Amino acid sequence: MMISVRNIEKGYNGELVLRSVSLDIANGEFVSIMGESGSGKSSLLSIIGGFLSPDSGQVLWDGRDISTFSDKEMSRLRCTGLGFVFQSFKLIPTLSARDNILLPASLGEGVKDETLEYMNTLATRLGIDGMLDKYPDQLSGGQCQRVAIIRSLVYKPSFVILDEPTGALDSENEDKVMVLLGEINEKLGTTIVQVTHSRRVAECGKRIIRLSDGRIAL
Ligand SMILES: Nc1ncnc2c1ncn2[C@@H]1O[C@H](COP(=O)(O)OP(=O)(O)OP(=O)(O)O)[C@@H](O)[C@H]1O
Numbered sequence: 001m002m003i004s005v006r007n008i009e010k011g012y013n014g015e016l017v018l019r020s021v022s023l024d025i026a027n028g029e030f031v032s033i034m035g036e037s038g039s040g041k042s043s044l045l046s047i048i049g050g051f052l053s054p055d056s057g058q059v060l061w062d063g064r065d066i067s068t069f070s071d072k073e074m075s076r077l078r079c080t081g082l083g084f085v086f087q088s089f090k091l092i093p094t095l096s097a098r099d100n101i102l103l104p105a106s107l108g109e110g111v112k113d114e115t116l117e118y119m120n121t122l123a124t125r126l127g128i129d130g131m132l133d134k135y136p137d138q139l140s141g142g143q144c145q146r147v148a149i150i151r152s153l154v155y156k157p158s159f160v161i162l163d164e165p166t167g168a169l170d171s172e173n174e175d176k177v178m179v180l181l182g183e184i185n186e187k188l189g190t191t192i193v194q195v196t197h198s199r200r201v202a203e204c205g206k207r208i209i210r211l212s213d214g215r216i217a218l
């Protein structure tokens, strides 16, 4: 999927946090966004993913302004066309790790065998294959983070957005996540946008964008 961000402005309580941000991400690109805490990275990702409305400006997915999507179309795309890892994971506390991962399918067409298989492959790759029956409050922060990553990838969406996907991980697990994302980008052609504070993680992407005080720094 190709993404265009056009002249986005966003403020909270009268204070502007994104100032005329424009950005084009080509189909199949792997982009890393860096910038100091509070510079507006999470706000920008939420706007790109359609979870937050900008005050002005547009976000286009494959040339279509996402503010024109119907609720039904948006929820369908959110379930299987877009993967999103929130900085705070946003796992549902009353569902097991497995059910958190599979939730979008249980809302839609049902879970296919190939999805279950792929979930197990991803869980093994990220070292949490023995944890899927556990509930979020029985898992460590880093395990919850990996559940959230698997949830974002299991439907092989064409576009994945990850907000500090390795923020809770040690360097060995960080490597596993980055190798996996690199492979998904290469082999499936998935467009990936990630935010990170780590230069090492950022360099796994093919382009680094810096956000400073709500603007793209040149
Ligand atoms: N819902 C909200 N209501 C009010 N202010 C908010 C809200 N969300 C974010 N902000 C403010 O907007 C600014 C940008 O926040 P944002 O979460 O986008 O930053 P960030 O770059 O992701 O930071 P971090 O690296 O710490 O995650 C911050 O000053 C924050 O306090």
Ligand SMILES: [Mg+2]
Binding pocket: 041, 042, 043, 087, 163
């Ligand atoms: Mg953030």
